[in-house]
Amino acid sequence: MIKSALLIGLVRGLRGIGHKSIKGIWRFGAGIRLFWLTLMSSGECFRRFHLIIREVYFTGVMSLIIILVSAFFVGMVLGLQGYHTLQKYGSSEAIGVLVALALVRELGPVVTALLFAGRAGTAITAEIGLMKATEQLSAMEMMAVSPIARVIAPRFWAGVIAMPILAILFSMVGILGGYLLAVPVIGVDAGAFWSQMQANVDWRHDILNGVIKSVVFGVACTMIALFEGYDAPPTAEGVSRATTRTVVTSSLAVLGLDFILTSFMLNV
Amino acid sequence: MTSNIVEIDNLSFGYKGRMLHQGINMAFARGKVVAIMGGSGSGKTTLLRLIGGQIKPSKGEVRVDGQVVHKQDRQGIYKLRRKMGMLFQHGALFTDLSVFENVAFPMREHTDLPESMIRDLVLLKLNAVGLRGAYKLMPAELSGGMARRVAIARAIALDPNIIMYDEPFAGLDPISMGVVCDLIRTLNDALGATSIIVTHDVEETFRFADYIYFVANGVVAAEGTPEQLRNSDLPFVHQFVFGEKDGPVPFHYAAGDYASEMLGYEA
Known part of the structure; x- marks a missing residue:
C-alpha cells in the first residue's frame, strides 16, 4: 500500500518535471521565434525612427533617476570598501582604479541591467500584457x-x-x-585618484567590453520583457505573473550571461 | 462579383478537443446589416475572428470577396483585412493615443496622405459619430458609449466594405445604445458596406437588422428576417426572443442527479 503510494508520488513528480521541462523548452522556442520575427520586422521601425525615440524616452529617460541615484551610492560604497581594504596595504591612492574597474567592467552593466529589468522591463511586460488583455493587439x-x-x-x-x-x-x-567619497571626505590625493585610473583603465579591454556586455543585457532584458508581455494570458492574474517572471528571468539571464561573457573576455 | 461579400461554407471549428462550430453555413449579402445572435459561449465572436482570418477553421471555409481566408498567406490576409473594419467588444482603443490619433492610426499606417488631409478625414469620421469635439481627449477620459463611438470611427477610417461589430451594445445605457444602433445603420447605408453584428440584444437588433442568424449548439439553429423570426415557432428562437429562463437552452449546466449528489456529498 505504502509502496504503491510512493510509486504514484514518484511518477507524478517525474511527470511534473517532464511537463515543466517541455513547457520551458516550448517557451524558449517561442521566445526565440518572437526574437526572430522582431529582427525581421525591424526595417520598418527604423524607417519610422520616431517610434523608437518615443520608446527610448519611456524606457531609458524614465529610468534615469533610479539608475543615477543607485550609481551614486554604489560608487560611494565602493570607495568606502576599497579604501578600507587598500589602506591596509598602503595603496589607498589606487582607489580610483578599483572604483573605475569595478564599475566599468562589472557593476555598471550588471546593476544597470538589474535595475532596468525592475523598472523598464516590468513596465514593458505590463503594458504589452494589458494591450493584449484589452484586445488592442488584436x-x-x-x-x-x-x-x-x-x-x-x-x-x-x-x-x-x-x-x-x-x-x-x-x-x-x-x-x-567614489571620487566625492575618496577625495574630499577621506582625503585621498585627487591627482593620484585620476592619474591611476587613467593609467590602468584600458579603453578596449575594460570600457568596450563593458559596453558590449550592456548591449547583450539590453537584448536579453528587453526581449524577455516583451516576450513575457506578448505571451501573458489576457487576465489580471496572467499579467501579474508575467511581470514577476520578467524580473526573475531577466535577473537570472543577466547574471548567467555576465559569467559567460566575462569568461570569454578574460580568455579563461 | 457574387452578391454575397462573405460566405461561410460548412465551417467547423474547435479547440482543446471541444467543437464550437459543426458545419455552419452563412451568407452575408452586400449592403446588408446581418446579425449573428446566440447565447453566451455559442462561438459568435469566434465567427468574426474566423472571417477576419485570426484563426483557422478545422473544416470548411470562409470566403471574403470570393477569396478563401485561411488559404491566404500573411500578406494576402492583410490585404483582405484592409477591406474590413472591426469594432471590438470594449472598443480596444489604443490607450496611449488620443481620440484623434486613434482614428488617424489606420490612415497613417496604410496611406501616405498629407497631414492636412488626415486631419480633415479624421474630423469627418469623428463628426459622423458625433464626437468631433472630443478629438483631443484620451481614451481614459471617455465614457463607455463614447469609446464605442470612437472605435466605430476608427473602424470606418479607411471606408471598409465589411464592418464587423462584436457586441456593440454591451454595457451601454439606453441613450448610447440607441445612438450606436442608428450609427450602425446610417454608416452601413452611407458607405454602401456590409455590416456583420454579433450580439444578443434582441430588441435593438430586430429593429434595424436586415437578416438574422441564430447560432446554438455549434450550428445555425434558425435564420431569417426579423419579421420571420419574430413569428417563428421554433422553441429555441421563441426562448431567445422572449427571454424565457428554461427551454431548449437549459437553465442548469449539465450535472448529475441533484438529490443523489446532495445526499452523497461528503465535505
Missing part, C-alpha cells in the same frame, strides 16, 4: 498592422539603445560618487 492585427512591427520592434530597439547609454551613465556617476 485590433491592430485586424487593421492589417503587425503588432510585432508596430509595438514589439520599436520597444526592443529602444531597450537595446538605452541600456548601454544607461550603463555608461551609471559608471560615470558611480566614479563621481
